[in-house]
Amino acid sequence: MAVNLKGKKVAFLATDGVEQVELTEPRKALDQAGALTEVIAPNAGAIKAWKFKEWGDSIRVDKTLDAVHASDYDALVLPGGVINPDHLRTNEKAVRFVKDFAHSGKPIAAICHGPWTLIEADAVKGRTITSWPSIKTDLTNAGAKWVDRQVVLDGNLITSRKPDDIAAFSEKIIEEIADGKHLKAAS
Known part of the structure; x- marks a missing residue:
């Protein structure tokens, strides 16, 4: 049975240097499930994606x-990507947006270096999280328990490590939105 997310709105917070597939592939999966997805950024126009080892679309x-x-x-x-969350975690409005989500209890999904912004929003303490291995120390220093797994769900936080995990990551995001447990708790 296909999941129908009609009527659900999902924000993708990103800026220049976002890892292209980590935005486009989960977005495609959510769009196909019926969600309305929007790219939110500090500035209007367009953002330049990073495609593994060079600039992308x-x-x-x-x-x-x-x-x-x-x-x-x-x-x-x-x-994720390295550049994208590094810029977002120093942007006061981006951090406030993530903090507001964290306080709402609604699902937040972060992949690769994406949890850097969660650290800045003070949303990882006491949580089990995965990420790109190079930010393990940052997460543990912020009070998270870091694990090396394809996808991790801890309350309303969904995290994954890398582009190879995108299918499982996308599936878990869709599952959590469809479940509605966190959305009901946030009401």
Whole structure:
């Protein structure tokens, strides 16, 4: 039976340097499941994606951080890449947006280096999380329990390690939004 996420809105928070497949592939899966997905960025126009070892495509920004609130969405996805979350975690509006999601209890999904922004939003303490291995120490220093698994669900947080995990990551995001457990708790 196919999952239908019609009526659900999912924000993808990203900026220049986002790992292209970590945004485009989960977005495609959510769109196919019926969700409305929007790319949220600090600035209007387009962001330049990173494609493994070189610059990739431009991705259209749907809305800027100035125009959105966590209450507008049912879930948040934080794609990785190194450059993208490094810039977002120093952007006060981006951190506030993630903090608001964390306080709402709605699903937040982060892959690769995406959890860097969760650290800055003070959303990892006491949580079991996975990520790209190089940020393991950052996560443990922030109070998270780091594990090396394809996908980890801890409460409303869904995390994955790398592009090879995208299918499992996307499936878990869809499952958690469809379940509605966190969405009901956030109401």
